[in-house]
Amino acid sequence: MKPASTKKPVPPARSTKRLLQALFLLIIVGICIQGVHYYRIFFKPNMTTGNQPYTYIYIRTGMDYSAVRNLLNDGHYMRDLKSFEQVAKKKKYDVKVKPGRYRITDGMNNNELVNLLRSGKQEPVKLIVQNVRTPQELAGKVAGQIEADSVSILNLMRDPVYLRTFGAEPATVFTLFIPNTYEFLWNTSAEKFFQRMYRERQKFWNDERLTKMSREGLDIAGVITLASIIEKETSKESEKPVIAGVYMNRLQKSWQLQADPTLIFAWNDYTIKRVLDKHKEINSPYNTYKHTGLPPGPICLPSVSSIEAVLNYEKHAYMYFCAKEDLSGYHNFSKTLAEHNRNAERYQAALKRLNIR
Secondary structure: OOOOOOOOOOOHHHHHHHHHHHHHHHHHHHHHHHHHHHHHHHHOEOEOOOOOOEEEEEEOOOOOHHHHHHHHHHOOOEOOHHHHHHHHHHOOHHHOOOOEEEEEEOOOEHHHHHHHHHHOOOOOEEEEEOOOOOHHHHHHHHHOOOOOOHHHHHHHHOOHHHHHOOOOOHHHHHHHOOOEEEEEOOOOOHHHHHHHHHHHHHHHOOHHHHHHHHHOOOOHHHHHHHHHHHHHHOOOHHHHHHHHHHHHHHHHOOOOOOOHHHHHHHHOOOOOOOOOHHHHHOOOOOOOOOOOOOOOOOOOOOOHHHHHHHHOOOOOOOOEEEEOOOOOOOEEEEOOHHHHHHHHHHHHHHHHHOOOO
């Protein structure tokens, strides 16, 4: 006979406790594994912007999720594209694509990126509207800063029916734009751009400016047209109101403006440095040596200072002005033709001495 076992049986309660401890440990391990997986998918840094702390991505109007995914992948912004796709689909970004300009920071995780793109909270652009000669140039500059292309912008600038809704026409289209720096959402259409510019113009032409304008018998187109001539006559801010006064004197006496910048515009040749007699023969409504009064519209987009110079022109008796013989960019002003001719002779002599043709 075998001796009786001395091993004591494990109480049922202790066995159950060990089983529960093992089960709990498995649950903890499972949670940890799941947590690591969740962290890797949602919160692990996944965006790279190269050597820069941030960059911008541009999601064009009409892009779908597939196009955005390709944009991120082809731009090498993603360390792990698959994990981004998992988060995007989990948060339903694949059906909620919003266009715009988005700032992406280096080390951004998938959760941050998807939340940003899904929210449509884009980074605005600083759109600069200034210092342009032609509608084509303005359309090109604007298109370089917002989504609307230059062709669509230029087409509206040339569309008389569309411009009529803003009280303008192709020849006076520059009256719709007030030079400044504006904040725009990048995905702005050509139509939205025009609507915003018109609102800004309405704010600019407040009661004070409108009163000054009407007092001189001008309208907005007339002010902007004269301001555009002054813009091209001088870069010296102190002279602008004086030159504006000369032209206002000529208009009031029904003289020809005889403004050289209008001839350059008429010839559409901005390489002309000196206007000669041959340039004065061109048959154009912008030839202010042949036609009395203001030309049909602005010859450039004038600065605000040139507009203000017209509205606050200096009242004097000068009828002529000529570039100074010191070639400083300033002008001599005169009341009589004889005095003006003497100033012109000194200027011509200075050019001849320096062999400037």
